[in-house]
Amino acid sequence: MNFDKITEESSHYDHLEQMSVEEILLNINKEDQTVPQAVNKALPQIRNLTKITIDQLSKGGRLFYIGAGTSGRLGIVDASECPPTFGVPHELVTGIMAGGDMAIRKAVEFAEDSLTQGWDDLQTHGISENDVVIGIAASGTTPYVISALEKCNEEGIATGCICCNAGSPLAKTAKFPVEVVVGPEFVTGSSRMKAGTAQKLVLNMISTATMIRLGRVKGNKMVDMQLSNNKLVDRGVRMIMDETGTDRQTAEALLNQHKNVRQAIKAYHEGNE
Template sequence: MISGSTTEQSSYYDNLEDMSVKDLLVNMNNEDKKVAIAVEQSIPQIEPLVLEIVKRFKKGGRLFYIGAGTSGRLGVLDASECPPTYGVPDHWVIGLIAGGDGALRKAVENAEDDFEQAWKDLEAYDINSTDVLIGIAASGRTPYVIGGLREANKNGILTGCVTCNKGSQVAIEANYPVEVVVGSEFVTGSTRMKSGTAQKLVLNMISTSVMVKLGRVKGNKMVDMQLTNEKLVQRGTMMVADALQIDKALAKTLLLKHESVRSAIEHYRREKK
């Protein structure tokens, strides 16, 4: 095991190859149950980070994620889901992965070991002091992430991180560290498992909380979602119909005309005054 690294501790389970499929599934599930508890314990770290992100968005700032491997993919995933879910521009939340977009599908050798590359990637987006940078690294020792956070700090950019080791270098570099210690993995060192699940939960919490506080959710509805397929058109139709107490046919007509649930509701109510 790597000294001081919880994510590299040996699994509580051994001789996995001798387990039945049911035992494998049950034991993995037992480990997964620990993740939500670990995330809950990190809420006091997540809250101030969210509050700072909201402040900067209101001043025209953006949110950047950087990471390598699974961590990088999770950041790109969260960023890519914000525009269709909340109707925000693509440049509001940006995810960058070590090795570039090609690394989303196939590992890029040694990409995460470069301390300088993350900042080069961020400079391409003209990152500045109104923005926020969150480094994602289960181990907390990824050079790509550490280097990016260091340079961001030098340039007056607010930094946060999501890591699964306590007191890691990534956490030391971040102004607002979020440390979700989930313990050893079912398969020793395989941080795509519990650690990856924990990171996904935290990123969900961060981006969702930010979007709610920016007014992108009304009640509990995604009123600004993009109508990119028939399922979403149907969902939006029901939302308009319920909000205005009108029939589905009229609701769909309004939705398609105004291109969002929010706009459809607002236009209808204005016309009825």
């Protein structure tokens, strides 16, 4: 696929092995500071993709991330954090990556080069026109992702993407592309660095904004979070205290009874009307 990728261009730095640890860290940090600026430039695109995501999920659809390598892993991370953070079903947001679950920890050779497996993987989840599929690929040229989105387009399924090269084949395929051009990496071609950071920031924005608009946040609090450890239980108790003005003992009793911060707050107000 002939396409000039800025993500593959030579680093602005050379002789990295001759740098001191301090110089390496300083220069990486210097490059990292450019990422939020690149994301800012893509805000109109991010807005469009987020709005269609909200629309589809509001109608009962689901969100799928599909990618390979670092990009695929980032999608899986974001998807896996939605249920505990916002209390949504696990199937509402799903991360899929080339090579399957085993590729999360160990790269599967040539998995990203398949022109059919991406769509096959989506079909195992019963993908439909109610859903939205976001392809994640720093290069914007990953066959596994592009071919999956092409098939989604044919089937009338909303498609978006997050990539780090302007005018890439993936961006041209997606109906709602997001292009965050972060420039060459500190280590030439290592797109797990700035490109990966950019993708993570965009994923945070899309999923968080979507969950807020779906009513999964009250005020600024995660009132539907899963109470899966003592830290989160304590946070839940403090949320109830803040929202109701009640004492800790009462808040703990409410949370123990209802097992959910939102329901505990609701029950308190109903009982004191």
